[in-house]
Structure formats: structure tokens, C-alpha cells
Amino acid sequence: MRNWHQLAGGLICLFSSAIIAEGTESLDGVIEPFMTVELSSRIDGILEAVSVDVGDSIDRNQVVAKLESEVEQAALEYARAKASINSDVRLQEVSLAYGRRQLNRVKELHEKNLSSFQDFDKVETETRLTRYKLAQAKENKFLAELDLKQAEALYNRHTIRSPVSGIVVERYLNPGESVEERPIVKIAQINPLRVEVVAPVSMLGRVKTGQLAMVRPELPVGGNHRAVVKIVDPILDAASGTFRIRLEIPNDDYRLTSGLRCQVRFLDRMVEMQPEPAVVASADKVAEVKPSTEVVDTPDTTAADSASVESRADGGDRKAAQKERYLVVTQDSLLPLKKALRKAETLKQKGVEDTWVIAKGSLKGHISLGYFKNRRVADNYQKRLADMGIETRIVAQ
Numbered sequence: 132m133r134n135w136h137q138l139a140g141g142l143i144c145l146f147s148s149a150i151i152a153e154g155t156e157s158l159d160g161v162i163e164p165f166m167t168v169e170l171s172s173r174i175d176g177i178l179e180a181v182s183v184d185v186g187d188s189i190d191r192n193q194v195v196a197k198l199e200s201e202v203e204q205a206a207l208e209y210a211r212a213k214a215s216i217n218s219d220v221r222l223q224e225v226s227l228a229y230g231r232r233q234l235n236r237v238k239e240l241h242e243k244n245l246s247s248f249q250d251f252d253k254v255e256t257e258t259r260l261t262r263y264k265l266a267q268a269k270e271n272k273f274l275a276e277l278d279l280k281q282a283e284a285l286y287n288r289h290t291i292r293s294p295v296s297g298i299v300v301e302r303y304l305n306p307g308e309s310v311e312e313r314p315i316v317k318i319a320q321i322n323p324l325r326v327e328v329v330a331p332v333s334m335l336g337r338v339k340t341g342q343l344a345m346v347r348p349e350l351p352v353g354g355n356h357r358a359v360v361k362i363v364d365p366i367l368d369a370a371s372g373t374f375r376i377r378l379e380i381p382n383d384d385y386r387l388t389s390g391l392r393c394q395v396r397f398l399d400r401m402v403e404m405q406p407e408p409a410v411v412a413s414a415d416k417v418a419e420v421k422p423s424t425e426v427v428d429t430p431d432t433t434a435a436d437s438a439s440v441e442s443r444a445d446g447g448d449r450k451a452a453q454k455e456r457y458l459v460v461t462q463d464s465l466l467p468l469k470k471a472l473r474k475a476e477t478l479k480q481k482g483v484e485d486t487w488v489i490a491k492g493s494l495k496g497h498i499s500l501g502y503f504k505n506r507r508v509a510d511n512y513q514k515r516l517a518d519m520g521i522e523t524r525i526v527a528q
Contacts, residue, residue: 157394157395158328158329158394158395158396158397159393159394160326160329161391161392162325162346162380162390162391162393163324163325163390164297164319164320164321165320165322165323165379166295167318168294168297168317168319169314169317170195170293170294170314170316171313171314171315172196172288172291172315173288174198174288174310175310175311175312176199176200176309176310177198177199177308178196178197178306178308179197180196181196181305181316182195182197183302184299186298188297188298188385189296189297189318191294191296192292192294194291195291195293195315195316196315197289197290198290200286203282206285207285207286209282210275210281213275213278214275214276214279216275217272219268219271220269222268223265227258227482230254233254233258234254234255237250237255238251263481263482266482269480270480293318296322297318297319297320297321298321299318300317300318301317302316303316303317304316319389321382322383322385323382325377325380326346326358326377326380326395328375328377328378329373329374329376330373331372332373335367338360338363338376338397339363340361340362341360341401341402342359342398342402343357343359343398343400344360344395344397344398345357345358346380346395347394348391348393349392349393352386352391354386356380357380358378358379358395360377360397361377361378361379362375363377378395456502456503456528457502457503457505457509457527458494458501458502458526459499459501459509459526460489460524460525461474461497461500462524464494464495464496464497465498468496471488471496471498472488475487478500481521483500483521485499485500486498486500487499500512500516506525509525510525513525
């Protein structure tokens with residue numbers, strides 16, 4: 132008789148496990164916040180204001196507290212005023228334009244032997260010095276803008292923002308108190324919520340990640356809410372013969388709250404995964420391209436096509452020839468293209484106005500500094516760039 136009772140008990144256990152796997156029996160669980168954050172400050176200081184309190188609902192990036200920042204605010208205003216000054220750049224631009232006009236007049240007189248070489252050299256040197264002063268003024272302008280960004284970053288460090296959307300569950304500090312690496316508030320993210328379930332070992336392998344389940348919180352909340360299995364712990368607890376299952380339940384309307392006990396019933400369905408849209412990125416796409424620098428494409432076969440056209444016979448009597456052009460480019464290739472763009476911007480600040488970054492072809496990564504029909508003009512321009520400390524080479528196309 133005793134053996135019959137033991138056999139019946141074993142059959143009941145097996146039948147209960149089968150019922151659980153089919154989703155008709157519930158397991159106990161606890162609803163918890165998705166995460167809790169004890170928000171603190173990156174720097175030490177005295178709290179000027181705390182704008183939230185326990186029970187307040189806050190959004191992501193919402194200002195939670197501010198530190199005293201009179202000094203940083205004054206430094207920010209000074210940096211902003213300094214970065215807005217552009218008079219030195221305009222002054223040098225006007226001086227350079229006048230120097231170029233004067234240089235053209237002296238050059239014409241010199242070519243007609245109506246002016247000495249000394250006068251021509253003096254005006255040319257002054258124009259070059261003005262170009263360097265303009266480049267220096269632009270560099271100072273650029274440094275002032277960097278100082279402004281640094282001042283803004285230092286000022287923003289005194290404003291503490293929430294990294295998540297949620298509910299304030301604890302407030303530790305008040306205005307006038309020192310932070311000193313202590314948390315200011317504690318925030319709980321309750322959308323979505325987590326459901327922690329302790330399942331018997333008989334269910335190991337029967338519940339999978341992505342499986343759907345129905346969650347029924349205890350009263351007075353109640354109701355049935357759909358959840359998705361996110362984690363199935365592969366490590367068993369030998370003492371209790373159980374393992375953990377974590378589910379995620381949406382809470383857009385904030386009807387649910389954490390801390391509730393619930394019943395979880397697993398369904399024999401998996402969540403439908405939406406395919407992610409494919410993102411096709413161009414191979415020549417370069418981020419953070421400044422408007423002042425342009426990117427052009429240079430085909431590989433230009434020089435080869437020219438040679439082919441010149442050597443091809445038309446009926447044995449005529450040859451079609453293409454006149455060569457001369458491209459002045461930087462000596463070395465600068466890759467990735469971001470590096471070439473930054474170099475081109477530096478060259479423009481030195482007074483080299485026609486800068487083009489080559490994005491394709493055999494000259495990819497080089498910077499084009501001029502395109503000429505005459506080889507002698509290209510050679511003269513290359514010498515002028517060499518005087519400015521810019522190493523270049525000439526490519527015939």
C-alpha cells in the first residue's frame with residue numbers, strides 16, 4: 132500500500148511539471164524596477180538647488196540638482212565674448228586684399244621695366260606676411276572657440292541630470308550640503324519593469340529566452356500583463372533545486388509598480404522579432420566634414436585614357452590627342468579622409484585657398500592644391516608652396 136502511494140506521488144509530480152511547461156500553471160514572482168540609480172556628481176561642490184523630491188516622476192536628461200557655479204559662469208561668459216570677436220580676422224582680410232591689388236600693380240610695372248625688383252620683392256613679402264597674419268588670426272579664432280567649448284563643459288559639470296526616466300524613491304542631500312562623492316537622489320526606472328521568478332529544476336530547458344508569459348500582479352492591481360523572458364539562468368541552486376528566470380514587462384502607462392508579488396504563467400509562444408532595417412553606408416562617407424573644405428573624385432584611368440587617346444590611330448592616318456593638365460597635390464596621402472580634411476583646413480588657414488580632398492582613385496587621400504594647363508605655371512606654384520613649407524608633387528593627367 133505504501134509503495135502504491137509513493138508511485139502515485141511521483142506521477143502527480145510529473146503531471147504537475149508537464150502542466151507548468153504547457154502554460155496552465157503559475158509560478159510565484161516579484162515585480163522589481165528595471166534599474167535603480169543612486170545619482171551623484173562628477174565633481175565635489177556645494178549644492179545650490181535640488182529640484183526633485185521623493186515620488187516625483189522625472190524624464191531622462193531632466194535637471195535634478197545644481198552645484199554652485201558663479202566662477203564657472205563668469206569664465207563661460209568671458210570665453211563666449213572672446214570667441215565672438217572677429218575684428219582681427221576681418222582686419223587681416225582687408226589688408227590681404229589691399230596687398231594683393233598692390234602686388235598686381237607692381238608686378239605689371241616690373242614686367243614693363245617701370246619698377247625695380249626691390250619694390251616688387253618688398254610688396255610681395257609684405258603680402259605674404261599679411262597672409263600669415265590672417266592665418267594666425269584664424270588660428271586664434273579657432274583656439275577661442277575651443278576655449279568656449281571647454282568653458283561650457285566645465286559649467287555643465289555643475290548641472291546634474293537624470294540618466295533615466297523614472298521615479299525618485301529617495302532624496303539624500305539638500306541645498307547647502309557638500310556632495311563629496313555622496314549620492315544626491317535615488318531613481319528607480321519602472322518602464323519597463325523586471326519580473327524575477329524562481330523556477331523548479333524540472334523546467335530547465337523548457338523556458339527559453341524570448342518566450343511569452345502572462346503576469347498577474349496581486350490585488351489591488353490585478354489584471355493580466357504580457358511579459359517576455361529575457362534571461363534564463365543556466366546555473367542551478369543545488370540546495371533548493373531551482374534556477375532564476377527574469378522577464379521584462381512594459382509599463383508605458385505606469386499602472387504597475389515595483390515591489391508587487393505576482394503569478395507568472397509561461398505561454399507556448401515566442402515573441403515576434405521585428406527585422407532591423409539595413410543601413411547602407413557609403414564607403415566614401417566622412418563624418419564631421421567642414422563646409423570650407425570640399426571633396427572631389429579623381430578617376431584612376433585619366434592619365435591612361437589620355438595616353439590611349441594619343442596613341443590610337445583612326446584609319447592609320449589620324450591620331451586623337453588629349454592635351455595634358457597638371458595637378459599639384461600634397462606629397463603624401465593622408466588616410467583616413469578625416470585626417471586629410473583637417474590638413475586641408477590647416478592649409479587654408481596658411482593662405483592656400485584652393486584645397487580639394489581627393490576621395491577616390493589612385494590619389495585618394497591626397498589634397499589637390501591647383502589644376503593648371505601650363506607646366507611652367509604649375510612649377511612656379513609648386514615653388515611658391517615650397518617657400519611656405521608645403522611639400523607637393525605634380526601629377527600629369
